[in-house]
Amino acid sequence: MGITAVSMRGPAMELSELQALRRDKADRLRESGVDPYPTRARRTHTAAEAMARFHGLEAELPPEGEDAEAVTIVGRLVSRRHQGKTIFAHLRDGAGELQLYARRDVLGEEAFEGFLKLFDLGDFVEATGHLFRTRMGEVSLRATAVAMLAKALNAPPEKWHGLTDTELRYRQRYADLLANAEVRRVFALRSRAITALRRFLDERGYLEVETPTLQPLYGGAAARPFTTHHNALDQTFYLRIADELYLKRLLVGGFERVYEIGKDFRNEGIDRNHSPEFTMLEFYEAYADYRSMMETVEAMIVQVATETLGEPRLTWQGREIDLSPSWPRRTLREAIHEACGVDYVAHPDQGSLLAAARAAGADVETGTVWPRIVDELLKQFVRPNLIRPTFLVDYPVALSPLAKRKPDDPTHVERFQPYLLGGEIGNAFTELNDPLDQLARFEEQQRDRAAGDEEAMPIDADYVNALMYGMPPTGGVGIGVDRLVMLLTDQPSIRDVILFPAMRNLPAPGGDGETAAIAAGAVPTAAV
RNA sequence: GACCCCCUAGCUCAAUGGCAGAGCAGUGGACUUUUAAUCCAACGGUUCAGGGUUCGAGUCCCUGGGGGGUCACCA
Numbered sequence: 128m129g130i131t132a133v134s135m136r137g138p139a140m141e142l143s144e145l146q147a148l149r150r151d152k153a154d155r156l157r158e159s160g161v162d163p164y165p166t167r168a169r170r171t172h173t174a175a176e177a178m179a180r181f182h183g184l185e186a187e188l189p190p191e192g193e194d195a196e197a198v199t200i201v202g203r204l205v206s207r208r209h210q211g212k213t214i215f216a217h218l219r220d221g222a223g224e225l226q227l228y229a230r231r232d233v234l235g236e237e238a239f240e241g242f243l244k245l246f247d248l249g250d251f252v253e254a255t256g257h258l259f260r261t262r263m264g265e266v267s268l269r270a271t272a273v274a275m276l277a278k279a280l281n282a283p284p285e286k287w288h289g290l291t292d293t294e295l296r297y298r299q300r301y302a303d304l305l306a307n308a309e310v311r312r313v314f315a316l317r318s319r320a321i322t323a324l325r326r327f328l329d330e331r332g333y334l335e336v337e338t339p340t341l342q343p344l345y346g347g348a349a350a351r352p353f354t355t356h357h358n359a360l361d362q363t364f365y366l367r368i369a370d371e372l373y374l375k376r377l378l379v380g381g382f383e384r385v386y387e388i389g390k391d392f393r394n395e396g397i398d399r400n401h402s403p404e405f406t407m408l409e410f411y412e413a414y415a416d417y418r419s420m421m422e423t424v425e426a427m428i429v430q431v432a433t434e435t436l437g438e439p440r441l442t443w444q445g446r447e448i449d450l451s452p453s454w455p456r457r458t459l460r461e462a463i464h465e466a467c468g469v470d471y472v473a474h475p476d477q478g479s480l481l482a483a484a485r486a487a488g489a490d491v492e493t494g495t496v497w498p499r500i501v502d503e504l505l506k507q508f509v510r511p512n513l514i515r516p517t518f519l520v521d522y523p524v525a526l527s528p529l530a531k532r533k534p535d536d537p538t539h540v541e542r543f544q545p546y547l548l549g550g551e552i553g554n555a556f557t558e559l560n561d562p563l564d565q566l567a568r569f570e571e572q573q574r575d576r577a578a579g580d581e582e583a584m585p586i587d588a589d590y591v592n593a594l595m596y597g598m599p600p601t602g603g604v605g606i607g608v609d610r611l612v613m614l615l616t617d618q619p620s621i622r623d624v625i626l627f628p629a630m631r632n633l634p635a636p637g638g639d640g641e642t643a644a645i646a647a648g649a650v651p652t653a654a655v
Numbered sequence: 656g657a658c659c660c661c662c663u664a665g666c667u668c669a670a671u672g673g674c675a676g677a678g679c680a681g682u683g684g685a686c687u688u689u690u691a692a693u694c695c696a697a698c699g700g701u702u703c704a705g706g707g708u709u710c711g712a713g714u715c716c717c718u719g720g721g722g723g724g725u726c727a728c729c730a
Contacts, residue, residue: 144699145665145681210693211686230687248680262688285666285679287691292666294722306666348730369730395729396656407730527730544730554730582729605730620723634704634720 146280152245153278159241163278168253171199174223181258181266193259193269200225200268201253201276203305206286209243215267218252226267227254234270242273248286249279249305297628313616316435317624320612321388321406323434327427328410333384338373340366340390346590347371347529349582350393353403366392370409371529371603372590375558378413378601379593386410388608399620400550403629406608415602416557417541421518424545424553424604425452428516428611435615443548443614446514454516454545459505462519466508471501471523472538496580498525513546528568528584530556552611555604562594 142150153163172180177198184194202218202225212231217224231239233256246252256270284290284306296303296310303310325335343362345352347369355364370387377385391407412420429439429450439450464470467487474480477497484491484500491503501523509519520543524532530540541557559565569586576583612624622628 143665148681206690208689208692209686210689213687213689215689215692217690226690228688232687261690263690265688265690267688282665282680287679288667290666292662292722294662295666297722302666350730351728371730391730393729396727398726398729399724401729529730551730607730631721 142280145282149247149278149280149282152247153280156241156245156275156278161275163275165274165276168201168276169199170201170253174200174202174218174220174225177225177258177268178223178266181260184258185260191259193257195257197255197257197271198268199253199255201251203279204246204248204250204252205283207246207248212239214239214243218254226261226265227256227270227273228259228261228267229270229273234273238273246273246275247279247282249281249283251276251279294630297622298630298633300626313618313624314626316616317612320431320435320615321608323431324388324408324427324606324608326434327430328384328386331384331423333386333410333412334382336374336377336382336385336387337389338367338370338377338387340392342367342373344585344587344589345369346584346587348391348393349584351395351581353392353394368393369605370407371605372587374409374411375598375601375603376590376593378411378558379596379598383413383599384411397629399622400610402609402621402625405621405625408606408608409603411558411601411603413599413601416600417520417543417555417602420555420602420604421454421456421520421543421545422452423602424518424555424606425450425454425516427606428545431611432615441614441617443617444619446548448515448548450516454518456518456520456543458521459501459509459519459523460521460539462509463501463504466512467504469504471504496575498523501526510546510551511549514548517546518543519546525571527556528572529559529565531559531561532564547614550610551607552614553604553606555602558598558601558603560594560598560600562591565594566591 156163177200180198181194188194200218200220202220205217205219205224207214207216214227214229216227216229218227229239229242234242253274253276254268254270255272256268259267259269261267281302284302289306290296290299290303296307304314329335341355341357341364343364345365345368347367348371350368352365352368355366356362357364368391370389370391374385374387386409388406388408390404392404393401394403395401397403412423415423429452432439432441432450441448441450460470460472467484467489469480469483469487469489471480474483475497477495477500480497480500481491481493481495484504487504487508489500489503489507491500495503505519513519520541521533521536521539522530522542524530524538524540527540527542530542533539533541540559543555544551545553545555559568566586569584569591572583573586576585609621609624613619613621616624618624
């Protein structure tokens with residue numbers, strides 16, 4: 128679509144008809160000595176504060192009286208209704224809206240005409256006046272002065288339907304946010320949820336730390352990484368796929384409770400539940416194990432839901448669930464057996480398990496390795512039915528190279544995953560702290576890797592070395608923050624809880640993709 | 656990566672293969688308590704791009720682009 132690179136110093140940029148009209152209005156303001164982009168505003172009250180002030184004052188006022196003292200509010204002009212010698216309009220600031228009532232005889236002819244002719248929907252405006260209540264009952268500001276704070280050249284999206292085009296909403300999130308209050312609510316709630324996660328861990332004595340995003344070796348999960356290159360070091364780096372191995376090094380160092388909230392990156396497909404960069408919370412606690420960590424996770428989810436939604440329950444896509452403890456604990460083996468009749472322990476080899484899985488109706492490809500078949504059984508038969516919060520516990524060792532074996536069953540590890548509404552929101556285990564067992568597990572991964580499993584973990588010798596200094600018995604948890612936020616905000620896609628989801632570059636006419644990315648602020652359908 | 660669906664005015668949407676339209680926004684006008692204000696008038700188009708079929712294509716076919724969905728992949 129009609130996009131060209133934008134340059135402030137280059138040839139005049141082409142504005143659309145509507146944009147040019149608004150630019151002309153800005154020029155007319157300048158000609159009359161008014162800066163359409165002044166440096167400062169003089170706000171005395173937010174919309175909400177003004178509203179509260181009037182409510183506190185109203186009892187003292189005569190009927191239809193107005194506040195004797197002037198207030199100044201600021202905000203975006205979001206509606207305007209002109210009626211002869213009066214104008215009604217709304218200013219919206221960060222937290223609320225307030226109606227303006229402008230009268231030609233109060234504002235003065237010049238200011239009134241200016242407000243009508245030179246101000247547009249979307250402009251940032253400052254208004255001074257006295258608060259009163261209209262006949263229709265709305266607290267409003269009888270304006271004695273209005274001033275331009277920032278002229279908008281783009282018209283805001285349609286007032287009734289907002290911005291609904293999915294692509295435009297993601298590419299121009301700023302327009303989505305300014306047009307759709309629900310979207311602002313989602314991201315405000317996301318922020319509060321993350322604050323609640325931090326508070327929960329801080330209250331329990333966890334130390335928030337930061338570990339490398341650029342890593343010389345990736346690990347801690349089974350995933351393909353993004354690869355990059357550091358020029359000065361002339362060395363390959365990977366964007367981290369997990370925080371895990373660095374956080375556990377900190378337990379070796381003597382910290383007993385650490386956590387990190389940050390971005391992980393995985394070079395894989397994009398869908399409703401997967402984004403190439405996503406926010407992960409990982410926390411580790413010395414002298415804890417996966418059982419105590421289950422209790423911690425329950426308490427954490429309840430606290431976050433209560434702080435963000437007001438109660439330990441949520442509704443997602445029409446289904447309501449109660450988050451109150453205690454959530455059922457079911458072994459993976461039982462859950463699979465109950466769901467499809469296959470006991471994977473009775474089928475310890477690939478061929479036998481494959482046959483059993485297919486007999487149960489599973490769709491599994493012929494070459495699938497044993498642990499992956501178990502995973503398929505989980506996905507196809509168990510997961511869709513885990514609506515109420517549930518912990519699946521005790522996974523086969525082959526699925527979990529960083530988790531500690533069960534003392535009474537070395538074929539399984541002490542691991543759990545919390546499931547909610549048919550999706551997994553985390554992963555946790557009693558951490559493997561035996562350096563030689565860890566090395567053996569890495570070597571096993573290496574064999575898988577050699578056999579063509581691109582997602583098998585590489586051997587991290589430095590991590591094994593760290594474990595050789597001794598790591599206390601430890602419980603560790605990873606929570607997919609975006610997925611948790613999806614549930615809390617009732618959003619169907621991970622893109623709806625990520626402000627700027629990854630998108631393919633728009634094609635650049637006569638240029639390359641980079642140019643299009645730089646000019647992507649342009650309205651796709653307008654030549655800018 | 657495969658399949659399905661979508662792409663029309665700044666935005667939200669119409670248009671049996673037969674003159675590209677409406678609402679909102681914007682422009683001009685009427686209107687001194689409106690709130691999806693109302694009324695009058697004029698304006699606004701590379702129908703994603705390119706090719707093809709046809710007397711005639713927004714519509715049918717092909718190729719490409721972007722997006723969404725399903726699947727595949729996916730601690």
